[in-house]
Amino acid sequence: MAGRREQALDAAVRVLGSQGTRALTHRAVDAEGDLPAGTTSNYFRSRDALLSGILGRLLEQEKDAFAALAGEPHPVSADELAGRLGAMLRQLAGPARPMTLARYAIFVEAAHQKPMRLELLAWSRSLWSWAGEWLAALGSDRPEEHAREVLAFADGLLLHRLSRGGDGEFAPEASLAALLRALVEKPVDN
Known part of the structure:
Protein backbone atom coordinates (compact mmCIF):
# COMPACT_ATOMS: atom_id res chain seq x y z
CA MET A 1 0.00 0.00 0.00
CA SER A 46 4.94 25.15 -2.13
CA ARG A 47 3.51 24.72 -5.59
CA ASP A 48 7.07 24.39 -6.94
CA ALA A 49 7.76 21.61 -4.45
CA LEU A 50 4.58 19.85 -5.55
CA LEU A 51 5.51 20.20 -9.23
CA SER A 52 8.98 18.83 -8.51
CA GLY A 53 7.42 15.92 -6.63
CA ILE A 54 5.13 15.19 -9.57
CA LEU A 55 8.10 15.18 -11.93
CA GLY A 56 9.89 12.68 -9.70
CA ARG A 57 6.80 10.46 -9.53
CA LEU A 58 6.30 10.55 -13.31
CA LEU A 59 9.96 9.77 -13.97
CA GLU A 60 9.76 6.87 -11.51
CA GLN A 61 6.78 5.45 -13.42
CA GLU A 62 8.46 6.07 -16.78
CA LYS A 63 11.64 4.32 -15.60
CA ASP A 64 9.61 1.29 -14.54
CA ALA A 65 7.85 1.17 -17.92
CA PHE A 66 11.07 1.47 -19.89
CA ALA A 67 12.85 -1.05 -17.66
CA ALA A 68 10.14 -3.58 -18.52
CA LEU A 69 10.49 -2.73 -22.21
CA ALA A 70 14.29 -2.93 -22.03
CA GLY A 71 14.01 -6.41 -20.54
CA GLU A 72 12.46 -7.67 -23.74
CA PRO A 73 14.66 -9.08 -26.51
CA HIS A 74 16.09 -6.46 -28.86
CA PRO A 75 13.90 -5.88 -31.92
CA VAL A 76 15.30 -7.44 -35.08
CA SER A 77 13.82 -4.96 -37.56
CA ALA A 78 12.66 -1.39 -37.88
CA ASP A 79 9.11 -2.67 -38.32
CA GLU A 80 9.27 -4.65 -35.08
CA LEU A 81 10.57 -1.65 -33.14
CA ALA A 82 7.91 0.56 -34.76
CA GLY A 83 5.28 -1.96 -33.63
CA ARG A 84 6.48 -1.86 -30.04
CA LEU A 85 6.68 1.94 -29.99
CA GLY A 86 3.27 2.24 -31.65
CA ALA A 87 1.67 -0.01 -29.03
CA MET A 88 3.26 2.09 -26.28
CA LEU A 89 2.00 5.33 -27.86
CA ARG A 90 -1.54 3.94 -28.13
CA GLN A 91 -1.43 3.06 -24.42
CA LEU A 92 -0.19 6.56 -23.57
CA ALA A 93 -2.85 8.22 -25.73
CA GLY A 94 -5.63 5.93 -24.49
CA PRO A 95 -5.80 4.37 -21.04
CA ALA A 96 -2.80 6.35 -19.73
CA ARG A 97 -4.00 9.66 -21.22
CA PRO A 98 -4.29 11.59 -17.90
CA MET A 99 -0.78 10.55 -16.88
CA THR A 100 0.54 11.53 -20.32
CA LEU A 101 -1.13 14.94 -20.17
CA ALA A 102 0.37 15.47 -16.70
CA ARG A 103 3.76 14.53 -18.13
CA TYR A 104 3.53 17.17 -20.84
CA ALA A 105 2.33 19.80 -18.36
CA ILE A 106 5.34 19.03 -16.18
CA PHE A 107 7.66 19.30 -19.19
CA VAL A 108 6.39 22.83 -19.79
CA GLU A 109 6.96 23.70 -16.14
CA ALA A 110 10.49 22.25 -16.35
CA ALA A 111 11.25 24.69 -19.16
CA HIS A 112 10.92 27.47 -16.57
CA GLN A 113 12.54 25.77 -13.58
CA LYS A 114 16.18 24.84 -13.92
CA PRO A 115 16.30 22.12 -11.19
CA MET A 116 13.38 20.31 -12.81
CA ARG A 117 14.93 20.75 -16.26
CA LEU A 118 18.22 19.23 -15.06
CA GLU A 119 16.43 16.25 -13.50
CA LEU A 120 14.51 15.69 -16.73
CA LEU A 121 17.69 15.96 -18.79
CA ALA A 122 19.47 13.37 -16.63
CA TRP A 123 16.61 10.91 -17.15
CA SER A 124 16.51 11.69 -20.87
CA ARG A 125 20.20 10.87 -21.24
CA SER A 126 19.57 7.44 -19.70
CA LEU A 127 16.66 6.90 -22.04
CA TRP A 128 18.65 7.95 -25.12
CA SER A 129 21.44 5.57 -24.15
CA TRP A 130 19.05 2.65 -23.69
CA ALA A 131 17.16 3.36 -26.93
CA GLY A 132 20.51 3.81 -28.68
CA GLU A 133 21.41 0.21 -27.86
CA TRP A 134 18.32 -1.01 -29.71
CA LEU A 135 19.03 1.24 -32.68
CA ALA A 136 22.66 0.08 -32.80
CA ALA A 137 21.40 -3.50 -32.94
CA LEU A 138 19.29 -2.47 -35.95
CA GLY A 139 22.32 -0.97 -37.71
CA SER A 140 22.36 2.70 -36.73
CA ASP A 141 25.78 4.28 -37.15
CA ARG A 142 24.83 7.10 -34.72
CA PRO A 143 22.59 5.27 -32.23
CA GLU A 144 22.21 7.86 -29.47
CA GLU A 145 21.61 10.71 -31.93
CA HIS A 146 19.06 8.57 -33.76
CA ALA A 147 17.45 7.59 -30.45
CA ARG A 148 16.91 11.25 -29.65
CA GLU A 149 15.32 11.81 -33.05
CA VAL A 150 13.04 8.78 -32.83
CA LEU A 151 11.88 9.58 -29.31
CA ALA A 152 11.29 13.25 -30.20
CA PHE A 153 9.27 12.14 -33.23
CA ALA A 154 7.26 9.70 -31.09
CA ASP A 155 6.61 12.45 -28.53
CA GLY A 156 5.45 14.73 -31.35
CA LEU A 157 3.03 12.11 -32.68
CA LEU A 158 1.67 11.57 -29.17
CA LEU A 159 1.34 15.27 -28.37
CA HIS A 160 -0.41 15.88 -31.69
CA ARG A 161 -2.87 13.07 -30.97
CA LEU A 162 -3.59 14.32 -27.46
CA SER A 163 -3.93 18.00 -28.31
CA ARG A 164 -5.82 17.70 -31.57
CA GLY A 165 -7.69 14.50 -30.92
CA GLY A 166 -8.97 12.42 -33.71
CA ASP A 167 -11.83 10.05 -34.08
CA GLY A 168 -9.94 7.55 -36.19
CA GLU A 169 -7.62 4.84 -35.02
CA PHE A 170 -4.25 6.00 -33.76
CA ALA A 171 -1.81 3.97 -35.85
CA PRO A 172 1.66 5.55 -35.67
CA GLU A 173 3.53 2.41 -36.74
CA ALA A 174 3.87 3.27 -40.44
CA SER A 175 5.35 6.71 -39.72
CA LEU A 176 7.66 5.31 -37.06
CA ALA A 177 8.80 2.48 -39.33
CA ALA A 178 9.55 4.89 -42.18
CA LEU A 179 11.69 7.05 -39.88
CA LEU A 180 13.47 4.04 -38.39
CA ARG A 181 14.23 2.56 -41.80
CA ALA A 182 15.59 5.91 -43.00
CA LEU A 183 17.91 6.05 -39.98
CA VAL A 184 19.20 2.49 -39.88
CA GLU A 185 19.15 1.18 -43.43
CA LYS A 186 22.23 1.88 -45.52
CA PRO A 187 21.69 3.22 -49.04
CA VAL A 188 22.52 0.81 -51.84
CA ASP A 189 25.34 1.98 -54.12
CA ASN A 190 24.53 1.92 -57.85
Whole structure:
Protein backbone atom coordinates (compact mmCIF):
# COMPACT_ATOMS: atom_id res chain seq x y z
CA MET A 1 0.00 0.00 0.00
CA ALA A 2 1.32 3.40 -0.96
CA GLY A 3 2.16 5.89 1.75
CA ARG A 4 0.37 9.20 2.00
CA ARG A 5 3.15 11.03 0.14
CA GLU A 6 2.81 8.69 -2.86
CA GLN A 7 -0.97 8.85 -2.56
CA ALA A 8 -0.78 12.65 -2.76
CA LEU A 9 1.55 12.49 -5.77
CA ASP A 10 -0.69 10.04 -7.61
CA ALA A 11 -3.67 12.29 -6.91
CA ALA A 12 -1.67 15.31 -8.11
CA VAL A 13 -0.89 13.51 -11.38
CA ARG A 14 -4.60 12.79 -11.83
CA VAL A 15 -5.57 16.42 -11.13
CA LEU A 16 -2.91 17.77 -13.45
CA GLY A 17 -3.69 15.28 -16.21
CA SER A 18 -7.45 15.63 -16.08
CA GLN A 19 -7.91 19.32 -15.20
CA GLY A 20 -4.68 21.11 -16.15
CA THR A 21 -2.17 23.27 -14.33
CA ARG A 22 -4.65 25.89 -13.15
CA ALA A 23 -6.57 23.28 -11.18
CA LEU A 24 -3.46 21.97 -9.42
CA THR A 25 -3.79 23.15 -5.82
CA HIS A 26 -2.96 21.46 -2.55
CA ARG A 27 -6.66 21.44 -1.70
CA ALA A 28 -7.61 19.83 -5.04
CA VAL A 29 -4.97 17.13 -4.57
CA ASP A 30 -6.24 16.37 -1.04
CA ALA A 31 -9.78 16.06 -2.39
CA GLU A 32 -8.75 13.88 -5.36
CA GLY A 33 -6.67 11.61 -3.14
CA ASP A 34 -9.34 11.41 -0.44
CA LEU A 35 -6.72 12.75 1.97
CA PRO A 36 -7.30 14.81 5.11
CA ALA A 37 -7.15 18.55 4.48
CA GLY A 38 -3.57 19.82 4.62
CA THR A 39 -1.90 16.48 3.86
CA THR A 40 -0.46 17.56 0.51
CA SER A 41 0.89 20.84 1.89
CA ASN A 42 2.55 18.92 4.74
CA TYR A 43 4.63 17.02 2.18
CA PHE A 44 4.97 19.76 -0.42
CA ARG A 45 5.04 23.22 1.15
CA SER A 46 4.94 25.15 -2.13
CA ARG A 47 3.51 24.72 -5.59
CA ASP A 48 7.07 24.39 -6.94
CA ALA A 49 7.76 21.61 -4.45
CA LEU A 50 4.58 19.85 -5.55
CA LEU A 51 5.51 20.20 -9.23
CA SER A 52 8.98 18.83 -8.51
CA GLY A 53 7.42 15.92 -6.63
CA ILE A 54 5.13 15.19 -9.57
CA LEU A 55 8.10 15.18 -11.93
CA GLY A 56 9.89 12.68 -9.70
CA ARG A 57 6.80 10.46 -9.53
CA LEU A 58 6.30 10.55 -13.31
CA LEU A 59 9.96 9.77 -13.97
CA GLU A 60 9.76 6.87 -11.51
CA GLN A 61 6.78 5.45 -13.42
CA GLU A 62 8.46 6.07 -16.78
CA LYS A 63 11.64 4.32 -15.60
CA ASP A 64 9.61 1.29 -14.54
CA ALA A 65 7.85 1.17 -17.92
CA PHE A 66 11.07 1.47 -19.89
CA ALA A 67 12.85 -1.05 -17.66
CA ALA A 68 10.14 -3.58 -18.52
CA LEU A 69 10.49 -2.73 -22.21
CA ALA A 70 14.29 -2.93 -22.03
CA GLY A 71 14.01 -6.41 -20.54
CA GLU A 72 12.46 -7.67 -23.74
CA PRO A 73 14.66 -9.08 -26.51
CA HIS A 74 16.09 -6.46 -28.86
CA PRO A 75 13.90 -5.88 -31.92
CA VAL A 76 15.30 -7.44 -35.08
CA SER A 77 13.82 -4.96 -37.56
CA ALA A 78 12.66 -1.39 -37.88
CA ASP A 79 9.11 -2.67 -38.32
CA GLU A 80 9.27 -4.65 -35.08
CA LEU A 81 10.57 -1.65 -33.14
CA ALA A 82 7.91 0.56 -34.76
CA GLY A 83 5.28 -1.96 -33.63
CA ARG A 84 6.48 -1.86 -30.04
CA LEU A 85 6.68 1.94 -29.99
CA GLY A 86 3.27 2.24 -31.65
CA ALA A 87 1.67 -0.01 -29.03
CA MET A 88 3.26 2.09 -26.28
CA LEU A 89 2.00 5.33 -27.86
CA ARG A 90 -1.54 3.94 -28.13
CA GLN A 91 -1.43 3.06 -24.42
CA LEU A 92 -0.19 6.56 -23.57
CA ALA A 93 -2.85 8.22 -25.73
CA GLY A 94 -5.63 5.93 -24.49
CA PRO A 95 -5.80 4.37 -21.04
CA ALA A 96 -2.80 6.35 -19.73
CA ARG A 97 -4.00 9.66 -21.22
CA PRO A 98 -4.29 11.59 -17.90
CA MET A 99 -0.78 10.55 -16.88
CA THR A 100 0.54 11.53 -20.32
CA LEU A 101 -1.13 14.94 -20.17
CA ALA A 102 0.37 15.47 -16.70
CA ARG A 103 3.76 14.53 -18.13
CA TYR A 104 3.53 17.17 -20.84
CA ALA A 105 2.33 19.80 -18.36
CA ILE A 106 5.34 19.03 -16.18
CA PHE A 107 7.66 19.30 -19.19
CA VAL A 108 6.39 22.83 -19.79
CA GLU A 109 6.96 23.70 -16.14
CA ALA A 110 10.49 22.25 -16.35
CA ALA A 111 11.25 24.69 -19.16
CA HIS A 112 10.92 27.47 -16.57
CA GLN A 113 12.54 25.77 -13.58
CA LYS A 114 16.18 24.84 -13.92
CA PRO A 115 16.30 22.12 -11.19
CA MET A 116 13.38 20.31 -12.81
CA ARG A 117 14.93 20.75 -16.26
CA LEU A 118 18.22 19.23 -15.06
CA GLU A 119 16.43 16.25 -13.50
CA LEU A 120 14.51 15.69 -16.73
CA LEU A 121 17.69 15.96 -18.79
CA ALA A 122 19.47 13.37 -16.63
CA TRP A 123 16.61 10.91 -17.15
CA SER A 124 16.51 11.69 -20.87
CA ARG A 125 20.20 10.87 -21.24
CA SER A 126 19.57 7.44 -19.70
CA LEU A 127 16.66 6.90 -22.04
CA TRP A 128 18.65 7.95 -25.12
CA SER A 129 21.44 5.57 -24.15
CA TRP A 130 19.05 2.65 -23.69
CA ALA A 131 17.16 3.36 -26.93
CA GLY A 132 20.51 3.81 -28.68
CA GLU A 133 21.41 0.21 -27.86
CA TRP A 134 18.32 -1.01 -29.71
CA LEU A 135 19.03 1.24 -32.68
CA ALA A 136 22.66 0.08 -32.80
CA ALA A 137 21.40 -3.50 -32.94
CA LEU A 138 19.29 -2.47 -35.95
CA GLY A 139 22.32 -0.97 -37.71
CA SER A 140 22.36 2.70 -36.73
CA ASP A 141 25.78 4.28 -37.15
CA ARG A 142 24.83 7.10 -34.72
CA PRO A 143 22.59 5.27 -32.23
CA GLU A 144 22.21 7.86 -29.47
CA GLU A 145 21.61 10.71 -31.93
CA HIS A 146 19.06 8.57 -33.76
CA ALA A 147 17.45 7.59 -30.45
CA ARG A 148 16.91 11.25 -29.65
CA GLU A 149 15.32 11.81 -33.05
CA VAL A 150 13.04 8.78 -32.83
CA LEU A 151 11.88 9.58 -29.31
CA ALA A 152 11.29 13.25 -30.20
CA PHE A 153 9.27 12.14 -33.23
CA ALA A 154 7.26 9.70 -31.09
CA ASP A 155 6.61 12.45 -28.53
CA GLY A 156 5.45 14.73 -31.35
CA LEU A 157 3.03 12.11 -32.68
CA LEU A 158 1.67 11.57 -29.17
CA LEU A 159 1.34 15.27 -28.37
CA HIS A 160 -0.41 15.88 -31.69
CA ARG A 161 -2.87 13.07 -30.97
CA LEU A 162 -3.59 14.32 -27.46
CA SER A 163 -3.93 18.00 -28.31
CA ARG A 164 -5.82 17.70 -31.57
CA GLY A 165 -7.69 14.50 -30.92
CA GLY A 166 -8.97 12.42 -33.71
CA ASP A 167 -11.83 10.05 -34.08
CA GLY A 168 -9.94 7.55 -36.19
CA GLU A 169 -7.62 4.84 -35.02
CA PHE A 170 -4.25 6.00 -33.76
CA ALA A 171 -1.81 3.97 -35.85
CA PRO A 172 1.66 5.55 -35.67
CA GLU A 173 3.53 2.41 -36.74
CA ALA A 174 3.87 3.27 -40.44
CA SER A 175 5.35 6.71 -39.72
CA LEU A 176 7.66 5.31 -37.06
CA ALA A 177 8.80 2.48 -39.33
CA ALA A 178 9.55 4.89 -42.18
CA LEU A 179 11.69 7.05 -39.88
CA LEU A 180 13.47 4.04 -38.39
CA ARG A 181 14.23 2.56 -41.80
CA ALA A 182 15.59 5.91 -43.00
CA LEU A 183 17.91 6.05 -39.98
CA VAL A 184 19.20 2.49 -39.88
CA GLU A 185 19.15 1.18 -43.43
CA LYS A 186 22.23 1.88 -45.52
CA PRO A 187 21.69 3.22 -49.04
CA VAL A 188 22.52 0.81 -51.84
CA ASP A 189 25.34 1.98 -54.12
CA ASN A 190 24.53 1.92 -57.85
